[in-house]
Amino acid sequence: MVRAVAAPGPTTDDRGESTTGLDTDGTVLITGGTGTLGTLVAEHLVRAWGVRHLLLVSRSGPEAAGAGELTDTLTELGAEVRIAAVDVTDPDAVAALVAGVDSAHPLTGVVHAAGVLDDGVLTTQTPERLARVWRPKATAAAHLHAATAELPLSLFVMFSSTAGTLGASGQSNYAAANAYCDALAARRRALGLPGLSVAWGLWADASGMTGHLGEADRARMTRSGIGAMSSERALGLLDAAVRHGHHHLIAIDLDVRALAGRPALTLPAPLRALAGGGTARRTAATARPHTDWAGHLAALPLEEQRRTLLNLVLSHAAAALGHSDPGRIQTERGFLELGFDSLTAIELRNRLTAVTGLRLATTLIFDHPNPAALAAHLHSELAPEDADPLAPMLGEIDRMESALLSVAQDETAHEALLERLRTTLSKLGALHGGGTEEGPAAGRIQDATADEIFQFIDEDLGRSESNGEHAHGGTR
Known part of the structure; x- marks a missing residue:
C-alpha cells in the first residue's frame, strides 16, 4: 500500500508544546464538530496538539447524539469545550459565531469538516441537489473565509475529498463543492492567509456521509484501488498535511496492485502512472x-x-x-x-x-x-x-x-x-x-x-x- 503523504511523528516537541505553529491557548473552531470525523479531530487536537479551547459547531449543537459524552471526554483531557448549534450556510450566523469567541482565547484555527452527500449519476442531478451538497461544504467555507480574513489565524483547514481531485462515480455535485474548497485554499495562500485543503479518501470509521455504504460499496472501492483508512492513520496524515506546507494535498490509501488490474483509461489520470508500474497479468478485463x-x-x-x-x-x-x-x-x-x-x-x-x-x-x-x-x-x-x-x-x-x-x-x-x-x-x-x-x-x-x-x-x-x-x- 502507498500513501499520498507519509505521517510524521507527534506534533508536540520534547516540552509538550505544539510544533504546528498553532497557539494552543487560543480557540480552534471545528465545523461538523459533533459528527464522526469532527469528534475524532477534536480529540486528536487535544491529545496530540495540546489544544485547550475548542468551539464545536454543528446543526444540532448540544442536542446532537453523543454531544454530552464528547464534552465530558474532552474536559477530562484538560480542554474547555463549547458546542454550538449554528447554520454555517448563513453568513450572519457565521460572522456572529466568530465575533462571539472569548477574547481571552481568540480564534487561532479553523477546521471545516462539515458536509453532506446526495449521490446520483450526472443525468439525475438538479440545481436543488447541487445546492443541498454545495451549501454546507462550499458556501460554508466561503463564509468562514470571509468572517476570519482579518484575524491572525495560524490554521485554516478544509476537509475536501478525492471526489474533487480524482473523480467519483455518482458524486458530481460533491466533487464540485470540494473542488471549490481546493480553490479557496489556493486563494487564501495567494492573499497571505493560511489555507489547506485535504482531499480525503475513505475513512474506515463510518460517518454521517459514509454510514450508508454497504459491504458491496466498500468492496467496489477496494477493487478500484482505494482502501479505507483507520482513524489513527487518517489523523496521522492530517498531521503530515499541516506540516507539509502545500495548500492542497491528497490523503488516501492506494493499492497499486489493484490499480494495475484495471484498464488504464478507467482510472483518473493522476493514478495511471502508478498503475503502469504494476505487474498484474493481463486478462480480458x-x-x-x-x-x-x-x-x-x-x-x-x-x-x-x-x-x-x-x-x-x-x-x-x-x-x-x-x-x-x-x-x-x-x-x-x-x-x-x-x-x-x-x-x-x-x-x-x-x-x-x-x-x-x-x-x-x-x-x-x-x-x-x-x-x-x-x-x-x-x-x-x-x-x-x-x-x-x-x-x-x-x-x-x-x-x-x-x-x-x-x-x-x-x-x-x-x-x-x-x-x-x-x-x-x-x-x-x-x-x-x-x-x-x-x-x-x-x-x-x-x-x-x-x-x-x-x-x-x-x-x-x-x-x-x-x-x-x-x-x-x-x-x-
Whole structure:
C-alpha cells in the first residue's frame, strides 16, 4: 500500500508544546464538530496538539447524539469545550459565531469538516441537489473565509475529498463543492492567509456521509484501488498535511496492485502512472485499449465474433461486480437482476469504453439490459456489416419486456398489456404467415400468457436460443 503523504511523528516537541505553529491557548473552531470525523479531530487536537479551547459547531449543537459524552471526554483531557448549534450556510450566523469567541482565547484555527452527500449519476442531478451538497461544504467555507480574513489565524483547514481531485462515480455535485474548497485554499495562500485543503479518501470509521455504504460499496472501492483508512492513520496524515506546507494535498490509501488490474483509461489520470508500474497479468478485463476491433472481428467467423464480444461483456461485468469468474454472469439475466446499480453500471460502461474505444452512453445497461443484448449492440457498432439486422429491434423488445414486467404486477395493467400485445402480435403473425389476423398465428396467441407471447416474438423473429444468444432479462 502507498500513501499520498507519509505521517510524521507527534506534533508536540520534547516540552509538550505544539510544533504546528498553532497557539494552543487560543480557540480552534471545528465545523461538523459533533459528527464522526469532527469528534475524532477534536480529540486528536487535544491529545496530540495540546489544544485547550475548542468551539464545536454543528446543526444540532448540544442536542446532537453523543454531544454530552464528547464534552465530558474532552474536559477530562484538560480542554474547555463549547458546542454550538449554528447554520454555517448563513453568513450572519457565521460572522456572529466568530465575533462571539472569548477574547481571552481568540480564534487561532479553523477546521471545516462539515458536509453532506446526495449521490446520483450526472443525468439525475438538479440545481436543488447541487445546492443541498454545495451549501454546507462550499458556501460554508466561503463564509468562514470571509468572517476570519482579518484575524491572525495560524490554521485554516478544509476537509475536501478525492471526489474533487480524482473523480467519483455518482458524486458530481460533491466533487464540485470540494473542488471549490481546493480553490479557496489556493486563494487564501495567494492573499497571505493560511489555507489547506485535504482531499480525503475513505475513512474506515463510518460517518454521517459514509454510514450508508454497504459491504458491496466498500468492496467496489477496494477493487478500484482505494482502501479505507483507520482513524489513527487518517489523523496521522492530517498531521503530515499541516506540516507539509502545500495548500492542497491528497490523503488516501492506494493499492497499486489493484490499480494495475484495471484498464488504464478507467482510472483518473493522476493514478495511471502508478498503475503502469504494476505487474498484474493481463486478462480480458485488463485488455489494452485501442484494439483494432474491426480488423480483429473481420478475421473471425460470424459466430466467433458474437462469442468474442459476449465473453468481453461477461468478463467486464464480472469485474465490475467483483466476481473473479465470468461464468457467474448469466447471459440472459438482466443487469439489474445480476446486482448492478447506477455506480457499477458506470464502471461497466467505462471499462467497455476503455477497451473498445467506442463512445458508449451512460445509460448503456438500461438501453441494453442484459449481457447478450449489450454484446449485440457492441457487435453492431464494431462490425456493422456483420451484425444481425434485427438486433436493434430485438434490443427494443428487450427494453419493452423489462418495462412491461415491471408494471405487470398490477392485475388491471397486466390484462391491458396482454390485450395490447395480443393485438400487435396478431398483426405481426398475419404478416409473417401471409394470412389474416384470424389465421394460425392469431390462434396461437389468443390465450397466450406474457411469457408465451415473448417466446412467440423470439421464435417468429428468428431468435436462436440454441447458441446462447437469447437476450431477454431472465425473468421467465
